[in-house]
């Protein structure tokens with residue numbers, strides 16, 4: 001059977017339906033996404049998990065990353081948060097996840113130098129919400145991730161990749177693997193997208209999609 005692939009617009013419509021019509025809260029979907037990403041990371045060789053650095057954006061992709069940080073921390077994995085921007089003006093779900101990370105005193109920084117200490121980097125900057133070229137500090141952060149020696153696990157789609165075309169929007173994260181949520185995004189199936197995404201893992205239990 002061919003796996004269904006979706007555009008950003010289709011994925012947003014599915015999420016909207018699940019949250020608003022079916023009534024499954026966004027935080028439940030986020031937790032299911034985070035559980036799948038955490039399982040993927042915990043199945044990697046132990047030496048990759050000596051120091052996980054999770055790079056966190058201000059939207060729900062960042063919220064997924066923060067939830068993964070909590071789950072890894074509770075599983076005994078050393079984890080640090082690297083906030084791209086000071087963690088203000090974040091989405092509602094992102095703020096909830098920030099609170100739980102603060103409760104567990106998970107170390108956090110905005111200093112890019114922390115990427116050098118990582119044995120694994122989790123890219124949770126942008127997901128399907130990317131809608132313009134990557135510039136300024138975001139660009140610097142993505143370049144620093146790509147220069148760091150550690151392999152990268154991307155959440156949903158490598159940050160900077162256009163969800164629909166698979167082209168870099170100025171710059172994009174080069175991942176070793178990508179855990180894509182619910183359905184593969186169409187951009188991941190293009191030659192450019194495949195190159196940035198690395199191994200694609202489909203987290204197919206994130207939502208209950210009946211349409």
Ligand SMILES: NC(=O)C1=CN([C@@H]2O[C@H](COP(=O)(O)OP(=O)(O)OC[C@H]3O[C@@H](n4cnc5c(N)ncnc54)[C@H](O)[C@@H]3O)[C@@H](O)[C@H]2O)[C@@H](O)CC1
Nearest residue numbers: 015029030059060061126127128129130131132133134156
């Ligand atoms: N909606 C849902 O139900 C679910 C969403 N999930 C996650 O949520 C993600 C989508 O979250 P969001 O819609 O919050 O968006 P993102 O987290 O992808 O993006 C964050 C924000 O970045 C801003 N942005 C876009 N392009 C930019 C650029 N070039 N430079 C600077 N800022 C830029 C946008 O304004 C956007 O609000 C998915 O990819 C997935 O990871 C998961 O939690 C599962 C459930």
Ligand SMILES: [K+]
Nearest residue numbers: 123126155159
């Ligand atoms: K990402």
